[in-house]
Amino acid sequence: MSEAAVQVVNFRKRYGPVVAVDNISFEVSRGEIFGLLGPNGAGKTSTLEALEGLRSADGGTLRVMGVDPTREAHKLRDIIGVQLQTSGLPGSMTVREAMRFFCAYHRVPERVDLLQRLGLSEKMSAQYATLSTGQQRRLSLALAVAHNPPVVFLDEPTAGLDVATRIDLHEMMRELRATGTTIVLATHDMAEAEKMCDRVAILLRGRIAAIGTPRELTATGSGFTKVSVRTEKGSLTRSDAAFPGVARKTVQEDYVVYFTTSVGATLSAILAHIEANGDPLIDLRVERPTLEERFLEITNGGGAR
Amino acid sequence: MRAFATHFAFEFRTGLRDKNLLLLNYLFPLGFYVMMGVMMGQINPLFIQTMIPAMAVFAILSATVLGLPNPLVEGRENGVFRSFKINGVPSLSILSIPATTTAFHAIIACFVIALTAKPLFSAPAPVNWLAFALLCVLAAFTCAGLGALIGVVSANTRVTILWSQLIYLPSMMLSGMMVPTSMLPVALRKVGMLLPSTYAMHAFQGLAQGQTTDIQPWAAVGILVAGGILAFGLALYLFSWDSRNTTRRGHPALAMLALLPYIVGAVIF
Numbered sequence: 001m002s003e004a005a006v007q008v009v010n011f012r013k014r015y016g017p018v019v020a021v022d023n024i025s026f027e028v029s030r031g032e033i034f035g036l037l038g039p040n041g042a043g044k045t046s047t048l049e050a051l052e053g054l055r056s057a058d059g060g061t062l063r064v065m066g067v068d069p070t071r072e073a074h075k076l077r078d079i080i081g082v083q084l085q086t087s088g089l090p091g092s093m094t095v096r097e098a099m100r101f102f103c104a105y106h107r108v109p110e111r112v113d114l115l116q117r118l119g120l121s122e123k124m125s126a127q128y129a130t131l132s133t134g135q136q137r138r139l140s141l142a143l144a145v146a147h148n149p150p151v152v153f154l155d156e157p158t159a160g161l162d163v164a165t166r167i168d169l170h171e172m173m174r175e176l177r178a179t180g181t182t183i184v185l186a187t188h189d190m191a192e193a194e195k196m197c198d199r200v201a202i203l204l205r206g207r208i209a210a211i212g213t214p215r216e217l218t219a220t221g222s223g224f225t226k227v228s229v230r231t232e233k234g235s236l237t238r239s240d241a242a243f244p245g246v247a248r249k250t251v252q253e254d255y256v257v258y259f260t261t262s263v264g265a266t267l268s269a270i271l272a273h274i275e276a277n278g279d280p281l282i283d284l285r286v287e288r289p290t291l292e293e294r295f296l297e298i299t300n301g302g303g304a305r
Numbered sequence: 306m307r308a309f310a311t312h313f314a315f316e317f318r319t320g321l322r323d324k325n326l327l328l329l330n331y332l333f334p335l336g337f338y339v340m341m342g343v344m345m346g347q348i349n350p351l352f353i354q355t356m357i358p359a360m361a362v363f364a365i366l367s368a369t370v371l372g373l374p375n376p377l378v379e380g381r382e383n384g385v386f387r388s389f390k391i392n393g394v395p396s397l398s399i400l401s402i403p404a405t406t407t408a409f410h411a412i413i414a415c416f417v418i419a420l421t422a423k424p425l426f427s428a429p430a431p432v433n434w435l436a437f438a439l440l441c442v443l444a445a446f447t448c449a450g451l452g453a454l455i456g457v458v459s460a461n462t463r464v465t466i467l468w469s470q471l472i473y474l475p476s477m478m479l480s481g482m483m484v485p486t487s488m489l490p491v492a493l494r495k496v497g498m499l500l501p502s503t504y505a506m507h508a509f510q511g512l513a514q515g516q517t518t519d520i521q522p523w524a525a526v527g528i529l530v531a532g533g534i535l536a537f538g539l540a541l542y543l544f545s546w547d548s549r550n551t552t553r554r555g556h557p558a559l560a561m562l563a564l565l566p567y568i569v570g571a572v573i574f
Contacts, residue, residue, distance in 0.1 A: 052391055054547065077393035088388030090380065092319050104311040105393045127322075143392075 005030045005065055005151050005182035006051060012059035013046045020046040022206040023060070028184055028199075030150070033177055035193040036186040038203035039299055044186045045085070047203070048153055051184070052082050064151055078106065081144035085155040088140065091129030095120055095139055098128065099146065106147035114142040119168065134165040141172060151182045158192060170196060190292035200291070202298055209298045218289045224259040226287040227266055228252070235279035236270070243269040255283070312398055316406040319376075329372035330410035334364035338418050342426035352483070354516070356428040358509030359482040361415040361441060362502050368411035369448035370455070370472050373403060374465040377456025386546045396544045400453045400537070407452070408445035415441045429514065437513035440526075444505040447529045450536030451501065451563060457540045458557035460548075476502035481510075487519055498571035499564060504528045520574050531566040539563055 006028035013021040021043040028034040036044045049055045050062055053069035053076050062068065067075045089098055095115060103110045115121060118138040123131060131139065137157060144152055154173075158166045173183060173196055187193055193200050194214045201211040210217050224247060229236055236256040245262025260266040263286060274281055320326045338360040345352040352359070380386050380399070389399060419437060422428035431437035451472065459465040477483060479497030486494050486503065497503045504525035511522025518525075539560055545553045 054387055054390065074393070077391065080391070082388075082391045084384055084388055084391075088384050090319070090376075090385055092323050093315065097315055101311050101315060102392050104308040107307075 003030060004028060004063075005032070006034070006184060007061070007063040008047065008051070009062075010060035011047065011050065011057055011062060013043070013050060013055065014058050019206055021050075024203070024206070024208050025060075026201055026208065026211060028182055030182050031177060031180045032198045033173065033183040033185060033196055035197035035200035036184065036203060037188075037190070037193055037200055037295060038209075041205075042203040043206040044203055045155065048155055048184065048186055052076075052080060052153055078147065079149055079151060081147065081149040081152040083137070083140045083144045083152070083154045083157055085159075089128045089136075089143075091127060093128050094125050095128070095131070096124040098139060098143060102143045103146055108147045111142070111146040114146055115139075118142050118172065134161045137161060137169065138165065141169060145176060145181070150180070151184070152176060154183060154185045154187075156187055157185065158187070158189060166192075190290065190295055194291040202295060204299055210294075214291045218291055218294045224248075224261060224289060225263045226285075226289075227258045227260055227263065227270070228255045228283075228285040228287070229258070229270055229274075229281070230255045230283040231274050231279040231281055233277070233279040235274055235277040239273065239277075241269075241273055243273070255285075308394075309398065309402070312394070312402050313406060316403050317409065320406055320410045323376075325375070326372050326407075326410075330368045330407070331414055334360070334367045334414050335417060337363065337367075338422075339425075342422065342428070346426055351485075353426060353428050355481070355485070355506070355510060355514075356426060357419050357422050357431065357437075358506055358514060360418045360422070361437075361509065362444060362476075362480070362482055362505045364414040364418060365408075365411045365441070365444050365448050365505070366473055366476055366502060368407050368414065369404075369445060369452040370469050371452075373407045373449060373452030374456035374459060374469055375462050376403060377453065378459050378462050378465050381545060382461065382548050384547075390546045396541060396546070400457070400540055400544060404446075404449035404453050404537075408442070408449045411445045411448075412438075412441045415445075431513040432515040433513050437509070440505070440508050440513055443508070443526065443529050443533070444501070447501050447505070447533035447536065450533045450540065453540040454536045454543070454560050454563055457543050457545070458560045472500065472502075476500050479503065481506040495571050498574060499567045501529060501532050501567065504532075504567070504570065520570075524570075524574070528566045528570045532563065535566060536563040 004027040009025050010023050011021055012023055036047065038044050046055065050057050051064055051069055053073045056070045064076060065079045067079060069076050099112065099115060100110050115124065118141065120135060120138060120142065123135060128136065141157065158169055176183060185197060197214060199213050200217065202209045237251055243258065244265040245260040246258045246266055247261065248259040250257045258266060320330050341360065342356065386399060419431060423430045455465055455468045459468060475496065479489065479493055480500050480502035482502065486497055489497065504520065507518040507520040508522050508525040508529065510516040511518040539562060543553065543555055543557060543559060
């Protein structure tokens with residue numbers, strides 16, 4: 001059996017004349033958190049839904065733990081857990097009933113422990129429609145993993161959640177990864193993707209525009225690292241000195257900000273400059289380009305590959 | 306079996322917990338029954354003779370044709386069925402379990418009517434209680450099939466109401482529930498024979514109440530059985546998990562085939 005938990009080979013999906021996904025291929029390794037990023041209409045949901053067996057492919061091959069999602073739906077249900085973007089539960093179903101219901105269909109014992117773990121123990125008798133968005137998301141996640149599936153698909157799991165709930169869900173995702181669960185995550189939240197994902201694919205107009213670890217993706221962009229410096233006498237503000245690797249310089253409040261492709265050389269030169277001018281250093285910050293910046297660069301510039 | 310029992314228990318509780326379903330399963334039919342008993346007993350004493358079958362059919366129609374379709378449409382539109390599909394809930398369960406629990410509620414309401422109509426309004430009780438019980442099951446099965454079919458083919462809840470009322474309102478007037486079908490003009494009597502409630506009324510009157518009927522009661526039973534099987538079969542065939550997924554097995558217009566047994570009945574009788 002292949003080591004990949006998820007395999008997508010030349011997958012195509014169209015809705016009438018509109019090509020939603022155009023010949024994409026990628027693999028997700030077992031135990032990996034893989035992010036699918038992209039603007040609305042990029043093809044993320046179509047890809048996820050095809051992997052979940054909700055839609056058929058118009059071309060290509062899809063496998064989840066070696067199972068064809070369309071032809072082997074009966075096998076698929078035990079190996080995947082899905083947290084859908086939309087509600088997915090009857091409004092009158094209570095939290096406890098939902099857990100009992102889904103566990104019964106998966107033929108596993110009821111997982112009340114998961115509800116407690118996700119802070120829903122006081123909401124056992126509450127109907128789904130009366131839960132807050134955060135509680136609904138937590139319940140949805142609990143139901144998705146109740147039968148211990150080896151692969152979990154999460155569609156915008158933290159959208160609209162408060163910080164505390166978001167942290168809880170991230171913690172849960174880390175715990176799942178630690179137990180070897182593969183997670184495929186579709187999100188608009190770049191910070192979340194950068195923090196949680198081992199690898200990400202950026203989809204643009206149905207194609208993969210970039211794929212790799214968040215660090216790889218940010219490194220392959222324009223490559224500018226931001227160096228912000230604040231000194232006591234402001235010698236850098238007045239200076240016209242050209243530092244190595246610096247492409248651009250701006251002044252933001254009390255800081256002088258340099259965009260550089262050569263962090264080490266730039267820092268050495270800046271420190272030498274302020275020492276020579278007898279200007280004590282107050283603050284120095286080095287910020288790598290974020291995934292969000294790289295994402296915007298890709299989505300604004302196009303260029304799918 | 307555990308999944309079926311859990312699903313059944315949930316749907317049965319929903320029939321009581323959901324205010325709309327509680328209204329259509331019990332409050333509306335039983336309230337209407339009491340009102341009709343009080344009013345019609347004075348206005349039209351003949352109504353009392355057919356009160357139990359008429360109010361039983363009314364309760365069944367209310368629960369199944371009015372109550373059953375909307376939750377099916379909402380389940381599809383809100384992504385509930387997508388979630389069910391991912392978690393291995395079969396389409397047969399999605400249709401048959403709510404239909405069965407709805408039928409269960411309707412049968413309970415029917416028995417409340419049958420057991421109280423004599424002491425409260427001096428209505429003649431069924432002479433054959435077993436036949437009454439079996440006919441309640443059959444009529445509920447047939448009407449639940451139609452309710453499920455309406456839920457499956459309706460694009461939204463407004464369309465559901467339209468289709469439901471198209472069966473429900475004529476049933477009130479033309480099936481013998483309010484006025485005996487023998488008193489209707491021939492054309493309206495034929496229109497009435499396109500409705501399952503007409504056959505249910507004749508079956509109840511002939512087999513449970515021991516009254517004379519225009520239509521052979523066993524023939525009415527046959528048509529109800531055929532109508533129920535056809536409606537459920539079509540509902541399963543045309544079932545769609547997802548409103549966003551445009552692929553489905555047949556055109557919704559195929560649902561009209563569910564009328565076939567009643568058309569045959571209208572031609573024969």
